[in-house]
Structure formats: C-alpha cells, structure tokens
Amino acid sequence: xxxxxxxxxxxxxxxxxxxxxxxxxxxxxxxxxxxxxxxxxxxxxxxxxxxxxxxxxxxxxxxxxxxxxxxxxxxxxxxxxxxxxxxxxxxxxxxxxxxxxxxxxxxxxxxxxxxxxxxxxxxxxxxxxxxxxxxxxxxxxxxxxxxxxxxxxxxxxxxxxxxxxxxxxxxxxxxxxxxxxxxx
Numbered sequence: 001x002x003x004x005x006x007x008x009x010x011x012x013x014x015x016x017x018x019x020x021x022x023x024x025x026x027x028x029x030x031x032x033x034x035x036x037x038x039x040x041x042x043x044x045x046x047x048x049x050x051x052x053x054x055x056x057x058x059x060x061x062x063x064x065x066x067x068x069x070x071x072x073x074x075x076x077x078x079x080x081x082x083x084x085x086x087x088x089x090x091x092x093x094x095x096x097x098x099x100x101x102x103x104x105x106x107x108x109x110x111x112x113x114x115x116x117x118x119x120x121x122x123x124x125x126x127x128x129x130x131x132x133x134x135x136x137x138x139x140x141x142x143x144x145x146x147x148x149x150x151x152x153x154x155x156x157x158x159x160x161x162x163x164x165x166x167x168x169x170x171x172x173x174x175x176x177x178x179x180x181x182x183x184x
Contacts, residue, residue: 028053028068028153029068030053030067030068030069030152030153030164030167031068032065032066032067032167032170033065033066034059034063034064034065034066035056035063035064035065035066036062036063036064037056037058037062037063037064038062039061039062041056041058041064041182042058042061043058043059043060043061044058044175044176044179044180045057045058045179045180045181045182046058046084046143046175046179046180046181046182047064047181047182047183047184048069048071048143048161048181048182048183048184049184050071050072050077050079050155050183050184053068053069053070053071053152053153053154053155054066054067054068054069055067055068055069055143055161055163055171057171057174057175065174067163067167067170067171068152068153068163068164068167069143069152069153069161069162069163070146070151070152070153070154070155070156070157070161070162070163071154071155071157071161071162072155072157072158072159072160072161073155073156073157073158073159074155076157076158076159077155077159077183078132078139078141078159078160078161078183079183079184080134080182080183081134081180081181081182081183082132082133082134082139082141082180082181082183083132083133083134083178083179083180083181084130084131084132084133084143084175084176084177084178084179084181085131085132085133085136085138085177085178086130086131086133086138086177087128087129087130087131087172087175087177088119088128088129088131089119089127089128089172090119090120090123090127090128091119091123091125091128091129091144092116092117092118092119092123093116093117093119093123093124093125094110094115094116094117095107095110095158096140096158099158102158121147122147123147124144124146124147124148125142125144125145125146126144126145126146126147126162126163126165126168127145127165127166127168127169128144128145128165128168128169128171128172129142129143129144129145129168130142130143130144130168130171130172130175130179130181132181140159141159141160141161142160142161143160143161143163143168143171143181144160144161144162144163144168145162145163145164145165145168145169146162146163146164146165148162149164149165152164161183
C-alpha cells in the first residue's frame, strides 16, 4: 500500500547525494559488443530490433554481435524478413520517387532528372550498403553507413537501417550474400 510514509521516505532518499533511484535508465550504447541472444536465431542471421535501435549478427548459438543502428521514421520502417542479395562498397545513391515527393526541398537536385549521386564521403549510404531483397525483388531498403552519425539510436530515416561507417564495414566483411535479415 502506498502511504504518506512511503512517499516521504522515497522523496527524501531521492534528494540525498549518492543515492540512486530504484529504477535506473539504461544508457544507449551503439558500440559493437558480444551479447547473448535467444536460441531460436541461427548463426549467420541478422536480427534488427528497431524499438531498441540495435542490429544483431548471430555468430553462434545464443551469441551475437550487437551494433547500434538508426531506423525508419514511423510509417516508413521495414518489417519482416529479407535476404542480402547485393553488397556494395561506397555505393551510388538516388532517392526513390516517393522520397522526392515527400520532401521535394531536400531532394530538389534529383527532381525531374536521372542524377545518381556517386559513392564517397558525401553519399548518404556511407561506406557500405547491404541491399535487402524479398523473393528476388529489391525492397529498396538497405542496411548502410551514414554521413549523419548523430542519427544512430533514432528513428529518422526513410526506412533504411543506418549504422556508423566503421560498424557497417565490419558487418559487411562478416556477412555473405544470401544472409537472412529479420526486422521485428
């Protein structure tokens, strides 16, 4: 039962220096680390958990490397399963027609032309891109690097899964074509 005494004791404890609250917020850490994972995920699979902003590469039963990631804005996110059918280093990029329609100011240089941005340091796909396909058809969703590292840990993209460039390079080197990706 919640009483005045419980309220006052809790309030007083929270005001004392060095006394932590009973419920600490867990700080987001995008640094790759080995973690335990549920046994239903098989080695070689990728799992993306958008609500926690982490991507997991399963290395062996019940073990994975966890990477921080950025994900799609509400209504633009990818969910389901796909396979990585194409991998590219320093990929070229062009926004989809839907992206241009949604934000014509941001993508003005792409409107009414066939311009494709070359790969390199200014390219939004960053250093590497893993192209997600379903049944042999390109979904236009990617796991890729970013030129905006501050977006990792946030839902800000047009649906793609963003990683820090050094992390996507590491993942790129680990995963082969055909890798199964599940976004929950």
